[in-house]
Amino acid sequence: MVIVGAGECGTRAAFALREAGYDGTIALVGSEAHPPYERPPLSKEAMTGEQAPSIKTIADAARLAEHRIDLRNSTTVLSIDRANRSVRLADGSDLAYDKLLLATGALPRKLPLQGMGGRSVCLRTFDDALLIRRHLRQGVRIAIVGGGFIGLELAASARKLGADVTVIEAQPRILMRGVPEEIAAVVHQAHVAEGVEIVCGDGIASMEDDGETVRIVLSSGRTVVADLAIVGIGAVPVTALAETAGLALNNGISVDARLRTSDPHVFAAGDCCSFPLAVYGDRRVRLEAWRSAQEHGALAARNMLGAEEAHATVPWFWSDQYGLTLQIAGLPDEGDRTIRRDLGDGAFILFHLKDDGRLVAASGIGPDNAVARDVRLAEMLIARSARPDLAALASTAVKLKSLLAA
Amino acid sequence: MSDWIEACAADDIDEEDVLRFDHAGRTFAIYRSPEDEFFATDGLCTHEQIHLSQGLVMGDIIECPKHNGRFNYKTGAARGAPVCVNLRTYPVKVDDGKVFIRMAD
Structure with missing residues (x-):
């Protein structure tokens, strides 16, 4: 083999x-x-x-x-x-x-622009991480191109180390691909509260990297100058x-x-x-x-080895930023309507359902792993093509586990 | 031999569920099985130091809330990637509606 x-x-x-x-x-x-x-x-x-990254x-x-x-x-x-x-x-x-x-x-997908030098980088490998980590410290200016998961997690990490962080996203909001707006809004607010500037709906007109600083001119005409630009605009x-x-x-x-x-x-x-x-x-x-x-x-x-076994699982994903963890089971864009379940401490889950009542995805965000158990149970319900009772989904008085037995 | 430490009331944990118990700077997870027996393990997953008490109990398995690492909480045995190091288990007894665990030295 x-x-x-x-x-x-x-x-x-x-x-x-x-x-x-x-x-x-x-x-x-x-x-x-x-x-x-x-x-x-x-x-x-x-x-x-505190130390250099360990593998x-x-x-x-x-x-x-x-x-x-x-x-x-x-x-x-x-x-x-x-x-x-x-x-x-x-x-x-x-x-x-x-x-x-x-x-x-x-x-990592590359920007279709000229002028990428030593101060404009992507993150995929451990060696990339070492390079980025060397630049992160108090007061250093970090521009992050792309408000997806890689960019936002790096923004949170860079802020923790005291860097000045600007996130530039061409779409009207961050996490446009695959994350419901209500959840993206919580992430957005967390970044703003931590002092990250997020610029949405503005593309990159040009980017010049002279090996010391990176000068990014946005479509709106605004210029962002950074000591390091990290490009996180998806992967091919x-x-x-x-x-x-x-x-x-x-x-x-x-x-x-x-x-x-x-x-x-x-x-x-x-x-x-x-x-x-x-x-x-x-x-x-x-x-x-x-x-x-x-x-x-x-x-x-x-x-x-000849098992002839078909793929049968539900997609699942997580992200950590500051003290928040986001988890998504299934693909929310499959849903026609959502039901919200509030778990306390600001944690909540959105259940995404088809018009016929079938649960197709669940997306949650909250401190620590507050949403983990319910998202995991939702994943099992999705795998069974369950049509759960809507009032039960919305009410924390009803344990989700009880719906699995139904 | 360490003493038995009172951890919680038996009624604090539903059947097929888990509760976090912190004592003397350490953290534990206490389980009540579907057969109404009690068990205890270290509280943190052996993969990335995540509290297992926020995970899901299914049958005799606890699943880590972060990366779905699975353990048999009755034996501590790791049940597949990403976990490969077993969980430590501790003796448990129930007396007069209270759950006690005995810590190793």
């Missing part, structure tokens, strides 16, 4: 192959020099600790060796020879496979290898519900692929989320 990509998804797949009893060889090919590590802390804990390893060399996972890091796969079932690595060597998994992930799936190999693409590498590509010996999983989501009538989606990466890795591994 050969796995391309040693992130959360590829690494999970490697271990899942062993958990399923596979006894043959496993090669895990990663482009970074580090052992497999967790990316979610890079915008959060890694930025705010949160998923599996160290000893654990990889114990499971006989052959990690080939600091290298890339140049090409796939599907006829002979082998891949060629950058050092010229070939690896033969029975089944191949592409877990190549995504890379890494598909070049699949494309060259002639595999079908469709907003990423196109796979079926079993995560199989157009070649039955090649699977794709995680951020790099789009797949049909059964819970929404096989709506094709591409997810960029930690839990999805894990689930995909495990599912692909079982199917590489």
Whole structure:
């Protein structure tokens, strides 16, 4: 078995192959020099600790060796020879496979502008995090382009360290993609209360980076000058290898519900692929989320061993900013109406329902993990296509768990 | 041998639920199973130091509220990624409607 990509998804797949009893060889090919590590802390804990960021390893060399996972890091796969079932690595060597998994992930979307230099950066890797962390301190001017999760988590982290932070979002509000307005408003207010300036509805006209400062001219004519500009405007799936190999693409590498590509010996999983989501009538989606990466890795591994198991879970996502945690189960844009459940301490959950009463998503925000349990229960209800009683959803006198039994 | 410490009233915890208990600078999670038995573990997940008391109890499993790491709270056994380190468990007894736990040294 050969796995391309040693992130959360590829690494999970490697271990899942062993958990399923596979006894043959496993090669895990990663482009970074580090052992497999967790990316979610890079915008959060890694930025705010007193010390320089430490890497949160998923599996160290000893654990990889114990499971006989052959990690080939600091290298890339140049090409796939599907006829002979082998891949060629950058050092010229070939690896033969029975089944191949592409877990190549995504890379930050670049601004289509000139003038990107050493003071305008993106965050994806641990090395990116180290670079950003070196700049964060009291009084430094940070401009964040993009009011999505990466940008806002970095804004919160930079504020904690005393930086002056401006967030620039081209859309009319932050978190436009996938987060209901009521919840985005809570996040917005939290940032403003902490002293972050958020500029919405204004695009980037030009950006000049002279290696010392970055001068950003907005569409409105306003100029923002920063010591460091961080661009967080989404991610694009890494598909070049699949494309060259002639595999079908469709907003990423196109796979079926079993995560199989157009070649039955090649699977794709995680951020790099789009797949049909059964819970929404096989709506094709591409997810960029930690839990999805894990689930995909495990599912692909079982199917590489012949399990023929279809993807059946509900998307789930979280974000931490200041003392707030946001969690979303399902895709809120599937809903026609919402019901609000207030949990106290400012925490609340929005249940998103179809007109026919089916629960399709739940999104919550509150201090600490106040919304976690109810969002998790909602996720189970969504997976069952439940049509819960609306009054029960709105009332904390009714435990959500009791609806599961119904 | 440590003494038994009174943690809460049995009625403070619903069946198939969990409660946080802090004592002497440490934090614990106390569980009441669907079979109406009581159990206790360390209060923080072994993955990222999150309070398990905000998680969901299903059968004999506690699921971390942050990343869905799962443990069998009766044995402390980790049940799959992202958790790989077991939870420590503690003896529990119920006496006169009160729940006591015995801490290890």
